[in-house]
Amino acid sequence: MKLGFLLSEAWAGIRSNLAMVFAIIIVSLVSFSFASIAALMQLQVSEMRGFWFDQSRVQVFLCTETSADELCPQGPVTPEQVSAIELQLDSPALSPYVEGYEFFDSEAVYQQLLGQLGSSDITSYIFPQQLNQMFSIKLVDPADSELVLEAVGGFTGVEVISDQSRYFDQIFAFFDFGSLLAAAVAAVMMLTASLLIFTTIRLSALARSREISIMRLVGASATMIQIPFLVEGVLVTGIGAALGGVATYFAVGYAVDAANEANLGLFVFIDQASVWPIAATMVGLAAVIATVASGASIQKFLRV
Amino acid sequence: MIRFESVSKVYAAGARPALDEVSLEIESGEFAFLVGPSGSGKSSLLRLMLREERADGGEVMVLGSSLNKMPSRRVPEFRRQIGTVFQDFRLLPYKNVYSNVAFALSVLGKSRAFIETAVPDVLRLVGLEDKAKQFPRELSGGEQQRVAIARALANRPKLLLADEPTGNLDPNTTDDIMSLLSRINLSGTTVVMATHDRRIVDQMRKRVVQVQGGKIVRDQKDAGYKELPTDQNPIVDLGEQA
Numbered sequence: 001m002k003l004g005f006l007l008s009e010a011w012a013g014i015r016s017n018l019a020m021v022f023a024i025i026i027v028s029l030v031s032f033s034f035a036s037i038a039a040l041m042q043l044q045v046s047e048m049r050g051f052w053f054d055q056s057r058v059q060v061f062l063c064t065e066t067s068a069d070e071l072c073p074q075g076p077v078t079p080e081q082v083s084a085i086e087l088q089l090d091s092p093a094l095s096p097y098v099e100g101y102e103f104f105d106s107e108a109v110y111q112q113l114l115g116q117l118g119s120s121d122i123t124s125y126i127f128p129q130q131l132n133q134m135f136s137i138k139l140v141d142p143a144d145s146e147l148v149l150e151a152v153g154g155f156t157g158v159e160v161i162s163d164q165s166r167y168f169d170q171i172f173a174f175f176d177f178g179s180l181l182a183a184a185v186a187a188v189m190m191l192t193a194s195l196l197i198f199t200t201i202r203l204s205a206l207a208r209s210r211e212i213s214i215m216r217l218v219g220a221s222a223t224m225i226q227i228p229f230l231v232e233g234v235l236v237t238g239i240g241a242a243l244g245g246v247a248t249y250f251a252v253g254y255a256v257d258a259a260n261e262a263n264l265g266l267f268v269f270i271d272q273a274s275v276w277p278i279a280a281t282m283v284g285l286a287a288v289i290a291t292v293a294s295g296a297s298i299q300k301f302l303r304v
Numbered sequence: 305m306i307r308f309e310s311v312s313k314v315y316a317a318g319a320r321p322a323l324d325e326v327s328l329e330i331e332s333g334e335f336a337f338l339v340g341p342s343g344s345g346k347s348s349l350l351r352l353m354l355r356e357e358r359a360d361g362g363e364v365m366v367l368g369s370s371l372n373k374m375p376s377r378r379v380p381e382f383r384r385q386i387g388t389v390f391q392d393f394r395l396l397p398y399k400n401v402y403s404n405v406a407f408a409l410s411v412l413g414k415s416r417a418f419i420e421t422a423v424p425d426v427l428r429l430v431g432l433e434d435k436a437k438q439f440p441r442e443l444s445g446g447e448q449q450r451v452a453i454a455r456a457l458a459n460r461p462k463l464l465l466a467d468e469p470t471g472n473l474d475p476n477t478t479d480d481i482m483s484l485l486s487r488i489n490l491s492g493t494t495v496v497m498a499t500h501d502r503r504i505v506d507q508m509r510k511r512v513v514q515v516q517g518g519k520i521v522r523d524q525k526d527a528g529y530k531e532l533p534t535d536q537n538p539i540v541d542l543g544e545q546a
Contacts, residue, residue, distance in 0.1 A: 005410040
């Protein structure tokens with residue numbers, strides 16, 4: 001079947017059903033926009049997770065003279081206790097999970113703190129001996145922090161262990177929920193789009209039942225008969241999905257500008273350029289959905 | 305070309321068979337009328353020849369293919385060798401004469417060059433070369449049927465099946481169409497035509513296969529129409545048997 005003829009037949013179908021065609025375009029636009037937003041949120045969460053997990057450390061704070069008795073009944077940590085913790089971190093059981101670690105004595109921690117506080121008045125009330133010596137441990141996979149807690153937590157001289165990656169759990173959970181919500185809306189809308197495509201192609205086939213009967217009589221195969229209808233469905237849904245991509249592009253531009261202006265302290269890893277590969281995937285997904293829905297719709301008319 | 309061997313067709317369980325043990329053979333190049341009252345089984349015979357239906361019993365052979373055993377995927381290829389014409393023309397109202405004929409070739413994937421040669425040829429054959437740009441609503445009934453015949457012939461079929469092609473036409477136009485079908489037959493295309501019209505059957509003096517109650521009750525060459533009583537037993541005129 002020649003391309004020109006194929007497109008002219010698809011166009012004839014579109015013209016005969018303009019109202020339904022607009023409905024499909026709008027529903028596809030909304031559903032694939034939601035799907036794109038869900039994908040973008042997942043991309044943002046994934047990049048954030050990677051970035052923050054790369055920055056995050058498990059910090060093992062050691063006992064000082066000022067530590068509470070219930071946390072440090074043995075008093076301040078001794079050099080032997082520090083060596084024992086180092087040995088544990090280097091042990092064959094734990095080392096595969098540890099990418100590296102650094103030990104900071106009180107003076108080093110104090111200097112770090114001074115660097116962070118700058119010329120603040122509060123620095124005059126802080127002294128090195130008040131500050132915990134600590135191990136700052138970078139894990140191969142931050143999700144394995146429980147292992148360190150179990151392996152080092154019971155050592156004498158350890159006051160408290162802090163896992164920085166836990167600070168991000170809530171924010172990730174928020175993004176995950178938003179992403180899930182967008183995906184759920186997208187799924188419902190896509191189902192609606194599929195049903196609309198099914199009905200529209202069925203109406204289009206009914207409107208062209210005479211053409212179909214002539215096609216069958218002159219010996220057109222089932223594939224030849226259904227291709228114009230599949231093209232019609234894919235074309236209309238594809239236009240909706242592509243417009244959804246354009247809408248998402250502008251929505252992301254607006255949202256990223258708003259997030260940066262609001263200075264929320266969040267690193268925004270997505271930008272408008274991130275939209276294009278997702279939009280292309282959505283157009284592909286739209287083509288698959290439209291092919292399946294149109295193909296199912298036209299089956300009834302293909303019996304020879 | 306066409307062979308039916310003890311063919312039966314039943315549309316609804318328990319109902320009288322539309323065709324009951326029918327045997328028939330039509331040779332290549334023949335012109336055969338299928339005659340008989342409404343519901344006698346003429347259209348069922350045509351539908352079986354076109355493989356729109358499958359026989360419930362017996363064997364249907366058309367153009368060398370056994371249609372009972374033919375898988376559905378092979379039916380389109382089989383139908384490309386057959387042209388079909390109906391009483392209601394079945395033209396596409398929004399396409400002009402040229403496009404109506406070209407449509408049948410376009411759906412088969414024929415090249416533009418082939419279509420640009422074949423369509424004017426076939427329009428010339430049916431005498432509509434000067435009406436190529438007109439739409440069906442601008443044509444008379446006879447002209448519309450000529451377009452339908454042109455479409456049926458566009459792919460140069462070996463067999464033309466016509467189901468009451470003159471049913472909607474006045475006597476003069478009917479004569480024109482019959483003359484056209486006769487010329488098509490003379491050029492080598494086998495024509496099988498179902499009709500009620502006793503006048504044209506009598507006039508043409510071709511082979512007549514008379515069907516009644518799902519049975520062939522008469523099969524005669526160079527024959528005319530003959531009314532038979534409804535309880536008529538099958539008669540085959542052996543002297544002029546086809």
